[in-house]
Amino acid sequence: MRFTWQNTATAPMKVKTLLAQHGVTRSLLKKVKFHGGAILVNEQPVLAIHMLTGGETVTMVTPDEVGNDFLGVSDLPINILYEDRDYLIVNKPAGVASVPAHRLPDNTLANRVKGYYRAQGYANEVVHITTRLDRDTSGIVLFAKHHFAHSIIDHQLKAHAMRKMYLAVVSGQLTADHGWLDQPIARDPESFIKRTVAPDGRPSLTEYWVVKRLKTMTVVRVRLHSGRTHQIRVHFAAAGHPLIGDDLYGGPKHPAIDRQALHCMQLQFYDPFIEQDLTTFAPLTPDLVRLIESDT
CATH class of the missing domain: 3.10.290.10 (RNA-binding S4 domain)
Structure with a gap:
């Protein structure tokens, strides 16, 4: 390139x-x-x-980036929201992991993107995933299509210059129309997966705006100002308003949804290759729509 x-x-x-x-x-x-x-x-x-x-x-x-055999290839489709020479932006469905793990080695979004690259005949086959979502969180995931594009995004992430917006449905009624959740987050000492608010945790800042107050829950728009694992889920649970369907953090079950009610709906960053801000939106999933309509 x-x-x-x-x-x-x-x-x-x-x-x-x-x-x-x-x-x-x-x-x-x-x-x-x-x-x-x-x-x-x-x-x-x-x-x-x-x-x-x-x-x-x-x-x-730059030389071609030849893929390695450590990441398997999946032929399952991906939902592309945006693509150019440098970036690929995908709408991840709930239930699909972002990257391989022991339990899900070959059916992740990264595997599917590699399969897509190969099917398209791209010279660069290395999968650079730059933003990730929990397996049961839906929405926007950004891939850089080469090393240079990846390093650009890494710099923006470290500078907190990237804007990621989520939509969440939390239990109960939030009284403030706008608020901040500013509590450090650490690993839960009793769980390999779970995180918790702890004095010795890493600084974590979450900003939210109320979109709609329902009968028993609240729809909120959320922006992360730090990128901790499970940050939105942990902060709202600690505030007494766990996400609907979030079993791990005590969120109430609901027949309309079988996962945490969380969706990455907007991503904005500066793309130096086209010299302008790039903004992408992902529509709400049917289960989130059903959930919101069920409590109006």
Whole structure:
């Protein structure tokens, strides 16, 4: 793959400095150097320490990313919300794990995406999953289609620049139209899977807005300002309003839904390859619609 920039700086700088300004990491530069890539200035090969003086066209050619056999291939379909050269955004159904685990080794979203890449004949077969959802949470999952795109998203995640919005249905009535849940989250010492609010946990911040108050539950729009495992589920359970259907955290059962009532409905991030914000929406699932309509 080729990525090209125009050097508009007037002061001298090394090629690697310009590349770093555009999000190219040291690890990616090593792959370019040692695995069949190239750095070109005005279409002539150079080293990363080559000195630029201004006005040059700088191109980075990355090698193909050959998939490995550790991730199996699934031919099951995926629901694509958006795709271009650099990113693939998928609407994950509830009941499908994001990545393989011991119990679900070959039927995950990652396996399906690899199968899709292979069916499309893409040169890059490495599956870079950049956002994940719990198995029984539905909605948007973002895949980077190459190492460079993945490193761009990693940087945005660390800077909390990505905007992820969820819709959840919690038990009981929330009185505030807008609120913050600011409690540290740690592993539950009595469970390998479960998390809990704990003084020695990692800082965790959840923001919510009430969308609709129902008879026995509340529909909320939620934004994560940190990315802890089960964060939304843990915070609302600790606040006395566990999600409907969330057995792990004490949420009440409901005949309309057999999972936690949680859906990732919007994802927004800056895409430097097209030089604009990219916003994607995932429609509500039928079970969430049924749940909301059942309590109006």
